[in-house]
Amino acid sequence: MKLNYKIIFHFLGLLILFNGGFMLLSALVSLIYEDGVTLSLSLAALVTLLFGGVAMLFTRKHNKEMNKREGYIVVAFGWAIMALSGTLPYIFTQSIPSFTNAFFETMSGYTTTGASILNDIEIIPEGVLFWRSLTHWIGGMGIIVLAIAILPLLGIGGMQMFAAEAPGPSADKLHPRITDTAKRLWLIYFSYTAAETLLLKLAGMSFFDAINHAMATLSTGGFSTKNASVAHWNGQPIIQYIIILFMFLAGSNFVLSYFAFKGKVQKVIRDEEFKLYFKFIAVFTIIAAVIVYFKADVSASTIAHPMVWGEGESAFRHALFQVLTVITTTGFISADYTMWTPFLVVFFFGLMFLGGSAGSTSGGVKVVRHLILIKNGFLEFKRSLHPNAILPVRYNTKSISGDIVFNIQAFFILYMLSFIIGALVFSMLGIDFQSAIGLSASSLGNVGPALGDFGPVNNYAALPGIGKWWCSFLMLIGRLELFTVLVLFTPFFWRNR
Template identity: 80%
Template sequence: MKLNYKIIFYFLGSLLLFNGGFMLLSALVSLICQDGVTLKLFFSGLIPIMVGSIVMLINKNHKKEMNKREGYIVVTFGWIVMALSGTLPYVLTHSIPGFTDAFFETMSGYTTTGASILHDIEAMPEGVLFWRSLTHWIGGMGIIVLAIAILPLLGIGGMQLFAAEAPGPSADKLHPRITDTAKRLWLIYFGYTVAETLFLWLAGMTFFDAINHALATLSTGGFSTKNASVAYWNHQPIIQYIIILFMFLAGTNFVLSYFAFKGRVQKVLQDEEFKLYCWFILIFTIIVSGIIYFRADLALSTIEHPMVWGKAESAIRHGLFQVLTIITTTGFVSADYTLWTHFLVVFFFGLMFLGGSAGSTSGGVKVVRHLIMIKNGFMEFKRSLHPNAVLPVRYNQRAVAGDIVFNVLAFFILYMLSFIIGALVFSMLGINFESAVGLSASSLGNVGPALGNFGPVTNYAALPGIGKWWCSFLMLLGRLELFTVFILMTPFFWRNR
C-alpha cells in the first residue's frame, strides 16, 4: 500500500498552525510585560501559521484514512517540525542566536528534558521565557494527543496516532472514542496546571514565576525562570512542597487521576504500578534523607542553613524533592546532589533509568515495565522448577499477554543499547566517562541534569555542536519510546506493499 503523503503533509501543516498560535500567545505575554520583543515574537508566530496554511491548502484534497505507517511518520516528523519551527522565537529575538543552540533548547523543551544551554536565564525577555515553558507544556501530554482531540474537526480519525504516540504496555482507555480520551486527559492536565499556578502564587511566587513553574512541573520538564532553579526558594519550603505534590501527580498515570475524580479511589489504590511507584518514592526518600541528615557536613551545608525549619525537615524535604525530580524526570534542582557523597551520585544515576508511570508525562523506562520484568524474572524461576506448568505474568490480577512481555523485554534491551551507544558517541567527542554516561542517561530518559561537567548546577553550553545534535536525537528517541523512531530506520517500513 502506497503512503498517503497528502494526509501526512496536511497534518504537519496543522501542527505548524498550532505551534504558531502558541507563539502568538507568547507575544501577548511579551506585550503585557513590555519586554521589548513583542513584534519579533509576533512574526515568529506568523511565519509558521502562514507556512502551515499554505501546506494545508496544497494538500486539502487528501484521503481521510490514515494507516499505522502514516501515523508513525506523522508522530516522528511532527515532533521534528515542531522543534524546527519552535526555534523562531529564540532566533528572531536573538535570545539564542546560534541555530544549533536554539534547536537544542527547543527539542529539550518539547521532549520535556529540561537541559539548557542558557547561562543567564533571568536576563531573558519574559515573552521568550514563557515560550520556553510552553514548549514543555505542549510536549508534556504529547502534541499528537492534543491534535487527536481536534482531528474530528479536520475529518480525520486519530486511533493510529495514539498508538504511535503511546506505545507502552498499557492501553487503558477512559472512553471508547480515542478523541474523547484525549480531551479528558487534557482537561485534567490543564486543571492541574491552573491549580498549581494558583497555589504557587499564593505561596509567594510572582504570578509569572508561578505559571512558568506550573507549566514545567505538570509536563515534568524542569525549565525554571531562575538561574538557581527551585533552589532560589530554599528559604520558602512551602513552595517546594507544592512543587513536590504536583511532581508526584505528574508522574502518575493520568487515567488514575480521572478515576479519582470520578470517585473510583479504590481502583487507584489497587493499581499495582501506582503502589510500586509510591513504594519506590518512600524507600528512596528514606535512604537519601537519612544520608543527608547524618552527613550534614557534606549535604545540608550545600543546601541552606538547617535551622530554617529544622535539620530533620530540611533533610526530608530535599531528599524527597530530589528523588521525585529524578524519578519523574522533571529535572528541577533544589541543591547540587553531586556533593552529597559518592554513593548518592551513583544512586541518583540509577534512578535516571526508573521513570514515572505509564500514561504520565514522565520519561524513562516507566515503572510498569520494571514491574513486568521483575514479575517475569520470578516466573522464570518457577518455570524452571515446574516446566510443564502454565504460569503467566499477572498485572492488576489479569494475565499479561506473552507478546506484551516480549515487547517490554525488547524495549529494555533497546533502551540499554541506546544508552551504551549514546555514551560511546559522547566519549568519542572527548567527554570524560562520568559526563558521557550521565549525558546519555539523562538525554535518553528526558531527565535534564546529568553528571560530571553537566551536573545539576551547570548547563549544556560546553557541549560541542555535534554533541548537542546527538543529545537532541537521544531526547527525541526517549520521548517517543524508541520504537516509533527506530521503525522509520528499517528498510521494510518504506516498502510499498
C-alpha cells in the first residue's frame, strides 16, 4: 500500500498553523510588556502561518483514511517540524541567533526536557520567554493527546496499558470517542495550569513568572524565567511547595485526575501504578532527606536563604523537590544535588531512568513499565519451579497479554541500548565519562539537568554543535517512546506492500 502523502502534509500543515497561532499570542505578550520584539515575533508568526496555510491548501483534497505507517510519520515528523518552525521567534528576535542553538532550545521545549543553552535568561525579552514556556506547554498538551489518541492505535509498547484505562475497549474508558477524551484531559491540563498560576501569584511571584512556571510545571518541562531557576525563591518555601504539588500531579496519570474530579477516588487509590509512584517518591525522599540532613551541607548547595523554617524542614523540602523534579523529569532546580555526597549523585542519576506515570506529561521509562518488569521477574522464579503452570502478569487485577509484556521488555532493552550508544557518541566528542552518561540519561529521559559539566547549576551552552544535535535526537526519541521514531530507520517501513 502506497503512502498517503497528502494526508501527512495536511496534518503537518495543521501543526504549523497551530504553532503560528501560539507565536501570535507571544507577540501579544511582547506588546503588553513593551519589550521591543513585538514586530519580530509577529513576522515569525506570519511566516509560520503562511507555510502552514500553503501546506493545508495544496492538500485539502486528500483521502481521509490514515494507516499505521502514516500515523508514525505524522507523529515523528510532526514533532520535528514543530521544532523547526519554533526556532523562528528566537532567530527573528536575535535572542538566539545561532540556528543550532535555537533548534536545541526549541526541541528541548517541545520535548519538555528543559535543557537550555541560554547563559543569561533574565535579559531575554518577555515575549520570547513566554514563547519558550509555551513550547513546553504545547509539548505537554501534545503528549497527552499522543498517549490518548495516537500511540494506542499504533500499538506502541507500554501505552496499551494506558489505553486500557482511557479510550480503549474497556469498561473504564473516559468517553467512547477519542476526541472527547482528549478534550476532557486538555481541560484538566488547562485548569491545573490556571490554578497553579493563581497560587504562585498569591504566594508572591509576579504574574509573568507565575504563568511561565505553571506552564513549565504542568508540562514537566522546567524552563524558568530566572537564572537560578526555582532556587531564586529559596527564601519563600511556600512557592516551592506549590510547585511540588503540581509536579506530583503532572507526573501522575491525567486519567486518574479525571476520575478524582468525578468522585471516583477509590479508583485512584487502587491504581497499582499510582500507588507505586507515590511509594517511590515517599521512600526516595526519606532516603535523600536523611542523608542531606546528616551528611550534606544544604546551605552550600542552594542559592540565597536556604534555611527559612529550620534545617530539618530545609533538608526535607530540597530532598522532596529534587526527587520529584527528577522522577517527573521536570528539571527545576532548588539546590545542586551533585554537591550532596557521592551516594546521592549516583542516586539521582538512577532516578533519571524511572519516569512518571503513563498518561502523564513526564518522560523516562514510566512507572508502569517498571512495575510490569518487576512483576514478570518475580513470576519467572515461580515459572522455573512450576514450568507447566500458567502464571499471567496481572495489573489492576486484570491479566496482561504476553505481547504487551514482551513489548515492554523490548522497550526497556532498546532504551538501555539507546542510553549506552548516546553516551558513547558524547564520549567521542571528548566529553568526560560522568558528563557523557549524565547527558545521555538526561536527554533520553527528558530530565534537563545532567551530571558533571552539565549539572544542575550549569547549562548546555558549552556542548559542541554536533553534541547539541545528538542531544536533540535523543530528546525526540525519548519523548516519542523510541519505537515511533526508530521504526522510520528500518528498510521494511518504507516498502510499498
